[in-house]
Amino acid sequence: MGSMDSLPGLPALSACITRAVQDHIATSTEAGRDLSPLTDLANSVLKIEGYIAGDQGREGEPSHACRRIPLGTIDLSSLLSQINAPAPAPAPDGAADGVVRQNGAATNTAADCTPDEGRTSTDRDGGGSLDAETGSRSRRRNLRPNPRTRYASSTTTSDDEDGANPKRRKATGGLRLARGANRRSEDDESDAAAGNGSSRQLLVNAKNHPQRKKREFNDVRSMQPSTLDKLILGIWEQIHGSIAFDPQIVIDQWRESHAIEGTELITGGEDMTTISALASANREFNRMNIFCRKITQASRCCRALEVIVQARWIDYYEQRVQTLVTDNPDVSLTKNKMAALLEACQDFGWSEKELRNKMSIWKGYHEIKESGGWVSLVFAGMGIYRFCKYRVGFTNDALLRLKSLRSRFEVAADTLHPHWRELLKIIGEPSERKYYGHPHDWVVSDNAEPIPLAATYVQWDPSFSFEHIDNSVIDEDQWGPADPRSLELIPLSDVHFCNVCHERQSDDPKVNACRCFPNLYGGNSGPCPVQVFRTHDGRNNGLLACVPFDRGIAIGEFVGLITRGLRDLDVMQGETVAGSYQIYQGRYGNYTRFINHSCNPNSQFHRFSWLGVQRIILVSKGIEAGQEITVDYSGRYWDNLDKECLCREGCCRYRNRSITSGSSSGGVGQGVVNGMVNGSELT
Numbered sequence: 169m170g171s172m173d174s175l176p177g178l179p180a181l182s183a184c185i186t187r188a189v190q191d192h193i194a195t196s197t198e199a200g201r202d203l204s205p206l207t208d209l210a211n212s213v214l215k216i217e218g219y220i221a222g223d224q225g226r227e228g229e230p231s232h233a234c235r236r237i238p239l240g241t242i243d244l245s246s247l248l249s250q251i252n253a254p255a256p257a258p259a260p261d262g263a264a265d266g267v268v269r270q271n272g273a274a275t276n277t278a279a280d281c282t283p284d285e286g287r288t289s290t291d292r293d294g295g296g297s298l299d300a301e302t303g304s305r306s307r308r309r310n311l312r313p314n315p316r317t318r319y320a321s322s323t324t325t326s327d328d329e330d331g332a333n334p335k336r337r338k339a340t341g342g343l344r345l346a347r348g349a350n351r352r353s354e355d356d357e358s359d360a361a362a363g364n365g366s367s368r369q370l371l372v373n374a375k376n377h378p379q380r381k382k383r384e385f386n387d388v389r390s391m392q393p394s395t396l397d398k399l400i401l402g403i404w405e406q407i408h409g410s411i412a413f414d415p416q417i418v419i420d421q422w423r424e425s426h427a428i429e430g431t432e433l434i435t436g437g438e439d440m441t442t443i444s445a446l447a448s449a450n451r452e453f454n455r456m457n458i459f460c461r462k463i464t465q466a467s468r469c470c471r472a473l474e475v476i477v478q479a480r481w482i483d484y485y486e487q488r489v490q491t492l493v494t495d496n497p498d499v500s501l502t503k504n505k506m507a508a509l510l511e512a513c514q515d516f517g518w519s520e521k522e523l524r525n526k527m528s529i530w531k532g533y534h535e536i537k538e539s540g541g542w543v544s545l546v547f548a549g550m551g552i553y554r555f556c557k558y559r560v561g562f563t564n565d566a567l568l569r570l571k572s573l574r575s576r577f578e579v580a581a582d583t584l585h586p587h588w589r590e591l592l593k594i595i596g597e598p599s600e601r602k603y604y605g606h607p608h609d610w611v612v613s614d615n616a617e618p619i620p621l622a623a624t625y626v627q628w629d630p631s632f633s634f635e636h637i638d639n640s641v642i643d644e645d646q647w648g649p650a651d652p653r654s655l656e657l658i659p660l661s662d663v664h665f666c667n668v669c670h671e672r673q674s675d676d677p678k679v680n681a682c683r684c685f686p687n688l689y690g691g692n693s694g695p696c697p698v699q700v701f702r703t704h705d706g707r708n709n710g711l712l713a714c715v716p717f718d719r720g721i722a723i724g725e726f727v728g729l730i731t732r733g734l735r736d737l738d739v740m741q742g743e744t745v746a747g748s749y750q751i752y753q754g755r756y757g758n759y760t761r762f763i764n765h766s767c768n769p770n771s772q773f774h775r776f777s778w779l780g781v782q783r784i785i786l787v788s789k790g791i792e793a794g795q796e797i798t799v800d801y802s803g804r805y806w807d808n809l810d811k812e813c814l815c816r817e818g819c820c821r822y823r824n825r826s827i828t829s830g831s832s833s834g835g836v837g838q839g840v841v842n843g844m845v846n847g848s849e850l851t
């Protein structure tokens with residue numbers, strides 16, 4: 169019988185099969201499926217063997233011999249015990265983690281499945297125990313117990329959150345939704361404590377929040393997005409990115425580069441010592457950063473210009489062919505095309521082959537423009553070249569998908585980069601801006617024109633208005649200049665440390681060392697890649713993720729008017745040493761106001777302190793690009809809402825309820841009566 173050594177490739181195959189078994193166990197457990205056939209074998213070892221069909225046998229063996237190939241064994245007891253038992257500390261050699269033994273040797277299964285052979289099992293899966301709330305990809309990774317997941321335990325105390333009492337997490341997964349009686353009684357208790365039985369409240373789950381997955385050096389995503397996905401993600405990232413897109417900068421930069429002393433940085437190039445000397449001085453380094461940023465911006469505009477001109481060239485080429493066909497009706501189409509091509513070759517100074525190669529890519533740009541509009545070309549970034557060169561996934565469906573995104577791209581681009589269309593003037597295309605205001609002043613849908621936000625509320629509130637703000641505003645009539653969210657009655661110091669990572673916090677990026685939620689705090693926040701969208705199922709609007717939000721990433725802070733004493737309006741309620749305060753999003757706030765409820769949500773509210781001030785932030789539990797962002801409003805909210813839940817989850821807790829009176833405003837809760845929905849008590 170052949171040994172694994174003598175059959176190259178089989179260890180990898182074996183590892184893949186083993187991994188499939190592990191995945192099956194993991195996903196079945198998370199989905200709550202019955203694993204009894206396996207658990208009955210909990211003390212056993214699963215042996216995997218294969219046959220090679222039509223195998224001629226090895227030299228010296230009869231050709232009809234059916235060769236059995238040992239593909240390894242899986243220690244079920246170790247695998248199942250990780251799922252069912254409290255998490256042990258990670259074994260340094262991965263031996264406790266679904267180890268596969270092949271011919272006696274312990275082998276790292278995933279490493280064999282992927283090209284990065286050098287990884288140890290500790291490298292690979294570093295974090296996460298089995299967790300019911302994670303997306304399937306993370307679930308697979310989370311087979312390994314993670315000593316860092318103390319927040320996730322349903323038994324953790326608030327001490328845990330401060331890091332004072334780290335406990336191992338229960339394998340049941342603290343992020344699992346508490347359901348039924350337990351959940352309701354928990355809610356009721358908190359209600360009673362707050363003396364707030366009648367308001368609709370969202371629940372901040374203070375005891376745990378989704379932990380960000382630590383990116384490992386060798387982390388390989390098991391499911392790579394398709395090339396079209398990458399292209400689309402690239403467009404969203406460029407639109408929401410930190411680099412301002414303004415074609416004017418190309419011209420300004422050109423002028424500036426000749427006017428300032430640093431001209432030699434781009435024109436001289438004669439000696440690198442000039443650059444080194446400049447960089448060594450702090451001031452000069454700073455200047456160099458700004459210069460470099462401007463050049464990067466300019467280059468991005470130039471690259472966009474190049475792509476749109478090349479796509480436009482295809483239109484001109486086709487027009488030229490048409491003219492030739494009209495002028496030479498007796499000449500075949502192919503010959504007319506060749507004639508047009510050769511004319512162009514002369515002007516370009518390229519060979520026919522060179523031009524044909526380039527044309528095939530430019531035709532790709534042209535097709536993308538026809539579907540996704542100029543906006544998708546302008547913001548596509550470098551990925552577009554590869555997409556058009558290799559045409560992986562460049563199908564009609566892909567083009568239809570781009571078409572459905574076109575107006576969504578335009579809303580984001582027009583509102584975040586108001587001048588981008590100026591580039592289109594150069595190619596003789598209309599350049600008037602279509603969408604004004606804030607990105608979230610528009611409600612988008614696939615395959616339909618965006619509509620103004622106010623139009624989607626007018627049936628409940630004819631005078632609806634909503635101002636988008638980045639930071640909460642203190643209602644001074646109620647609180648004076650003091651911020652009731654402040655965690656210290658008398659501020660002891662101007663220096664603040666994070667109560668999670670214990671690092672220094674500052675709005676100045678040079679001073680800040682807290683990286684807990686870097687997209688929100690620490691000086692480098694940008695526009696959040698989300699859009700308000702039309703739901704068409706009775707929930708009015710909702711919030712859509714344009715890009716993926718990995719588990720543990722903050723989506724946004726719940727901001728609004730910090731006030732108190734509001735009645736019959738829906739508010740988020742907070743609690744600090746100063747007492748109770750309310751965050752009211754009725755007239756101003758941010759995109760967190762548009763998040764709908766789900767009984768199986770993909771985000772959750774979480775308390776965080778920034779610069780000594782309590783914040784309520786929305787943290788992702790793992791959200792894919794294009795998914796609706798949802799949160800669990802909690803029983804306290806639904807107890808006071810005369811409406812059925814439309815989340816359509818199998819585990820829905822608030823559907824088929826008996827509705828007592830007329831539903832609040834018939835739809836969205838932010839109508840005439842309630843002005844704004846939300847409410848939570850921060851206990």
Ligand SMILES: C[S@@+](CC[C@H](N)C(=O)[O-])C[C@H]1O[C@@H](n2cnc3c(N)ncnc32)[C@H](O)[C@@H]1O
Pocket residue numbers: 706707708709710761762763764765766809811812813814815835836837838845846
């Ligand atoms: C914070 S708002 C969310 C945004 C809201 N859909 C809108 O268009 O403004 C909460 C309101 O949205 C509606 N809503 C949210 N989630 C829902 C759900 N799962 N089922 C039914 N209605 C929901 C309810 O009217 C609720 O009062």
